[in-house]
Amino acid sequence: MKSAVETLNPTRVRLTVEVPFEELKPSLDAAYKKINQQVTVPGFRKGKIPARVIDQRFGRGAVLEEAVNDALPKFYSEAVSEGELNPLGQPEVDITELKDNELLAFTAEVDVRPTLEIPDYSGIEVEVDAVEVSDEDVEKSVEQLRERFASTAPVERAAAEGDVLTIDLEAKVDGEVLEDGVAQGVSYTIGSGELLDGIDEAVTGLEAGGSATFTSELKGGSAAGREAEVKVDVTAVQARELPELDDEFAQLASEFDTLEELKADSRRRLEEGKKYEQATQAQEKVLDALIELVEVPIPEKLLEDEVRTRKHNLENHQLGQMGLTLDSYLKIQEKTAEEFDAELKQQAEKGIKTQFILDELVNKEQLSVGQEELTEHLMRRAQSSGMSPDQFAQAVVEGGQVPMLVGEVARGKALAVVVEAATVKDTNGEVVDLDDEDETAETVEAESAEAPAAESTGDKPEA
Template identity: 35%
Template sequence: MAAVKTSVTALPESRVRVQAEVPADEVERRVQQAARQLGREMRIPGFRKGKVPPPVVIRRLGRAAVLDEALRNSLGSWYVDAIDEAGISPIGDPELDVGELPSEGQPLAFSIEIGVRPRAELGEYKGIEVGRREPHVEDSMIDEEIDRLRDRFATLETVARPAEAGDHLVVDYVGRVDGEPFEGGEGRDQLIELGSGRLVPGFEEQLIGASDGDRRIVEVTFPEDYPGELGGQTAQFEVTVNEVKAKRLPELSDDWASDASEFETVAELREDIAERLSEADRHAIEHEFERAVVDAAVAASKVEIPEKLLHARAHELLEETLASLERRGVSKEMYLRIAGQDEETLAHEAEPEAERALRREAVLSAIVEAERIEPSDADMLEAIRPSAEREGADPQRLLERLRHSGRLDRLRREVAAGQAVERLVAEAKPISVEQAKARQKLWTPGREEAGQGSGRLWTPGSATP
């Protein structure tokens, strides 16, 4: 990483100005690098193509032109170096100002104005009293698990009656779009489950009530994000029902329990399910309590969030969502078409979530500073161990890679924030949920009636906010 020198000046509304200086030797190295690249494309008598030496390139084009090319190639990495050296966490797009282009042997100066994470004025955060529920497992929850297990051992029996939701049908079908068959649109003796939701929306529902030997025309519209060329198109399927099959669950008995599990009786199986459900609930309670403790610390603190910063953070969240969807095969254009909204509208809807994130980050950062939390090298190694195992890499070498790429400081801040959360939770005082609700109602009358949007970005498959 280049030795970019920086100084930071705080500005109003959670913005900073970073004055950066690139050493003269680094500037000259990049100028020579740019000259070599330009020389590969130049034709000059007396030199082979692509072999024009940098001094000749600089004389021919002029130092200013070569320096301009060097800036285009290098300013991005110098910007990253300056941000890392300044030790700030930027938000939004920077305003970059490059001063006068330096003469040979002179450093390059430039400045950056950008939003940063807001600072928090901490309230009381030690020994916070927060509601924490007790693990609880209903008999109905155990029954549901038992039924799911029985369903795995269910058999299908042919029945002479109209099909109902939950039945299986053996069908032949031929699909057409605009009267023409399409690839993958024909099947013979296919087994489908009515109500499973595995087929194109609307297909299964139109076969409820069908009997053995029936023929039906099923019309469906493929979702916009359907793979291939069928997305958004309407198709007609000619479906012939060959069989109607009903699902038969095994009798709930000790014999079945011994066949389906490692236990000899239904009672033993139920006891094991109850313990597993209770353990899962205990983990859920831990996560709920952790969130509630952090939320309480945030609520007790004061964080000023300028509108411009909020807008930038909301756009960051949207970009993170779009990148995640892209990795799952959903393009930005497809997502916007499905959502029926443009980027600016989606970013605006994400502002409540962005505000929560900014407040949480600011408060945890302030606690890290107040408590002087400094992750050790062992803490850092432990934090990256899962990533190292996924990559099949040595944790120490991965840590060195992060250090050389300038990403170690960011990881250190994330680890420190996690340790701040652990400290908050360890010092918090659990109280009953009833007591917590009573206090909340007393302190914030009318809160239950106040309608507030979730502010969470919708993604395919998520529930409507």
């Protein structure tokens, strides 16, 4: 077999392949055997029909077509290997010549990963938020904990800010009660902002047994985004009672004996959270700076497929679970369809660029992934998916997704190399030491998981 590679553009090539006919013999034999099992010819036992009879009865062309379709994937793969290509997606194959007992020639056009030049990235400098926890932050944190230990007691008075109500709701659109617009026994805290716009004003001042009607735009359900007339009946009013902020509360709400110890622990936790946010911010900014340094041509079809996949997942999975359509979602987001499409394309481009660049860095830095690293990553992914580690691992193996997970970990390590080489300063001008932070892979997972199309290494071609 002879093959040649023609570069059509930085992300697409044309393979020209010539195969001597004798190399088709295994596929030709397999084609005769397959046809033998599928047809019946009087005078011959099934599976024992001579090749010449099959040629006479069904035509040599049918046999050749079967043989070529069987052999093409093998010859295509060999040509890809010889050309040292990294194909993306399915090739467009065209048989240019098929001479019986002489030659098979075909071309295959396919998108490929572009060759990237990674410049010196040690000069990257980014600025991140400083880790600062104020007394007000600590007080707010303790107050939130206090809220969790609040109790309620029925009161015989008008409902006010902070009260917990038990309410029944009925929503009408165009005078008709919605099938999914009725709810009973709903617990609602006035001022929480957890239900419909306008409900706070409607229920404030009502006592148990009181009713009110207000107009609001529905956030979800069958009439999401539409104006509805909502009737609310208050069946109970309860006042919230907060525990005293003292040592007794600290003992109730934590493992600490004193309120001061509880506050000190809250400050420590807040600082850890800020450090996590700082590390994540550093990764994101370093990644953005790296993308700016590297020129990355993107295959048009890959980008189209990625945009289509993202849109499909949003419409059929994320929005579907929330009872929203794309139109109602865009209305809530206050975006036009054109703005949404442009944003989706921008996100897809960034995801693909991220994957290409970090994969190139994995090769350049010769990074490998150990079993322990893969297991830790699998545990994190299982936790975020809501599955047990065993269930997630089984799904990954059965779905053939292990290489994808390995790639995610490797890209995380590649980004860590760049972050380590970069200069990261906070808003106070202090150099930030990120050595103690072990969150590098998380940003990469989020980026690369959004570009699954770039994982493809080529599908089976057919004539």
